[in-house]
Amino acid sequence: MNTIRQTAVEMLKNVLEDKNFFSEVKTEQSQLSAQDSAFANMLILTTFRHLVFIKKVLKKFVKKKLPASAINGQYALFLGTCEILYLNTPDYAVINSYVEVTKHMADKYVAGFVNAVLRNICKQKEELKKEETNEFFPPEFFHILNQDYGKKTMQKIQTAAMVEPKLDITVKNNAKHWAETLGGQLLPSDTIRLENNGKITALQGYANGDWWVQDFAAALAVKALSDIKDKKVLDMCAAPGGKTAQLINKGAKVTALDISAARLKKLQENLQRLHFNAEVVCADALEYIKEYKEEGYDAVLLDAPCSATGTIRRHPELVHIKRLKDVEKQAELQKEILAQTPKILKEGGILLYCTCSISKLEGEKQIAAFLEANPTFKIVPITSQELCGTDALNEIITDEGFIRTLPQHLANYGGTDSFFVARLKKGSLNVLQKKSRSNRKYQHHYR
Numbered sequence: 293m294n295t296i297r298q299t300a301v302e303m304l305k306n307v308l309e310d311k312n313f314f315s316e317v318k319t320e321q322s323q324l325s326a327q328d329s330a331f332a333n334m335l336i337l338t339t340f341r342h343l344v345f346i347k348k349v350l351k352k353f354v355k356k357k358l359p360a361s362a363i364n365g366q367y368a369l370f371l372g373t374c375e376i377l378y379l380n381t382p383d384y385a386v387i388n389s390y391v392e393v394t395k396h397m398a399d400k401y402v403a404g405f406v407n408a409v410l411r412n413i414c415k416q417k418e419e420l421k422k423e424e425t426n427e428f429f430p431p432e433f434f435h436i437l438n439q440d441y442g443k444k445t446m447q448k449i450q451t452a453a454m455v456e457p458k459l460d461i462t463v464k465n466n467a468k469h470w471a472e473t474l475g476g477q478l479l480p481s482d483t484i485r486l487e488n489n490g491k492i493t494a495l496q497g498y499a500n501g502d503w504w505v506q507d508f509a510a511a512l513a514v515k516a517l518s519d520i521k522d523k524k525v526l527d528m529c530a531a532p533g534g535k536t537a538q539l540i541n542k543g544a545k546v547t548a549l550d551i552s553a554a555r556l557k558k559l560q561e562n563l564q565r566l567h568f569n570a571e572v573v574c575a576d577a578l579e580y581i582k583e584y585k586e587e588g589y590d591a592v593l594l595d596a597p598c599s600a601t602g603t604i605r606r607h608p609e610l611v612h613i614k615r616l617k618d619v620e621k622q623a624e625l626q627k628e629i630l631a632q633t634p635k636i637l638k639e640g641g642i643l644l645y646c647t648c649s650i651s652k653l654e655g656e657k658q659i660a661a662f663l664e665a666n667p668t669f670k671i672v673p674i675t676s677q678e679l680c681g682t683d684a685l686n687e688i689i690t691d692e693g694f695i696r697t698l699p700q701h702l703a704n705y706g707g708t709d710s711f712f713v714a715r716l717k718k719g720s721l722n723v724l725q726k727k728s729r730s731n732r733k734y735q736h737h738y739r
């Protein structure tokens with residue numbers, strides 16, 4: 293029995309049917325050797341990266357929908373087609389493996405069908421490869437993002453989204469030294485980029501707490517908070533603590549809050565390894581704000597719960613298990629938390645809002661609505677100079693002064709996750725604003 297491919301079918305099914313992140317599913321399977329496991333993981337991620345095209349190919353050869361009892365045959369076809377078109381497995385090996393797997397996981401009739409389809413795909417392999425469309429997003433996602441970015445940018449996003457990302461780390465200090473020691477690339481903002489192979493925990497400096505894993509884009513948010521030494525900072529959705537660690541490293545007095553006890557446990561383990569301390573609070577942000585009576589914070593970092601669709605290079609399955617309604621649901625929660633946040637911020641304090649979503653609903657549009665409702669807040673534009681000391685990161689700064697990274701940015705280094713950051717300052721209402729607010733209330737009342 294082909295255990296690697298059977299496990300791959302099971303994992304694919306688990307992600308697509310139970311809507312689990314692949315990273316959660318893969319840690320559960322332990323019956324494979326490290327080498328086989330690495331192959332199964334690569335096979336599944338490659339399948340997800342090309343699933344839109346794989347489905348198109350299969351439509352040509354499979355005219356009828358498979359019955360529910362034959363669903364494993366369909367997953368075998370996804371993986372088999374991926375191996376034929378994108379991996380170097382010999383055709384006969386692909387066909388034999390998936391026929392065997394389907395016999396075991398469905399029945400001999402479904403196996404016969406899988407055999408016929410894969411044989412046909414092998415025969416037309418070269419023509420099919422030429423038809424590759426580089427489509428990453430299924431129609432629903434494509435539609436939302438096309439409205440945000442337009443066709444030309446979408447093409448770039450889709451191509452870059454298919455590239456397997458490397459491993460980024462943030463070091464406490466002396467980035468140049470660590471880049472040399474670990475043989476990594478030093479990115480403009482001092483993130484170090486490593487080849488994504490081998491065991492992370494075995495790398496020099498990990499056990500000692502000299503660095504932590506954090507994508508280049510995710511690390512930018514806290515870099516936009518200058519002068520926070522000894523300042524009171526609330527990290528409102530903190531776990532697993534990548535940004536908490538950065539805040540502490542900059543000398544802030546940090547309260548790390550999160551609703552998830554399990555994720556906070558991970559945060560505490562991470563801080564312990566890094567020899568960092570923070571006040572840790574397990575609570576719903578909305579409840580915390582309601583109960584909060586102390587002096588306001590100097591800065592609040594709201595790394596809001598989001599659809600995580602900015603991490604599609606690492607989690608290509610996301611676009612196949614999330615729907616538009618998931619993005620909208622997260623945007624609603626972000627709006628609620630954002631609306632309450634001014635209450636716990638000092639006048640003159642900074643609200644740093646960020647999400648790892650590629651959808652503008654959770655970024656630019658969310659902030660536009662917040663500013664409309666909160667006229668005392670002003671954008672404090674972020675610049676490339678403050679992030680890295682040069683203009684090297686101009687491409688990720690929007691006209692409004694937000695950070696908006698996309699997968700095709702930082703192309704010379706292999707791309708990046710998509711991330712959004714807005715830096716806002718709380719002021720007080722001036723006379724004109726007070727007047728216009730009361731007029732607005734008046735208009736609403738009598739309309």
Ligand SMILES: C[S@@+](CC[C@H](N)C(=O)[O-])C[C@H]1O[C@@H](n2cnc3c(N)ncnc32)[C@H](O)[C@@H]1O
Binds near residue numbers: 531535555575577595
């Ligand atoms: C994007 S993650 C935060 C990542 C983290 N800032 C980091 O850099 O490692 C969002 C977090 O929001 C938390 N969360 C979701 N809803 C929340 C709520 N109502 N109140 C507080 N935290 C919440 C989740 O548990 C999750 O850990």
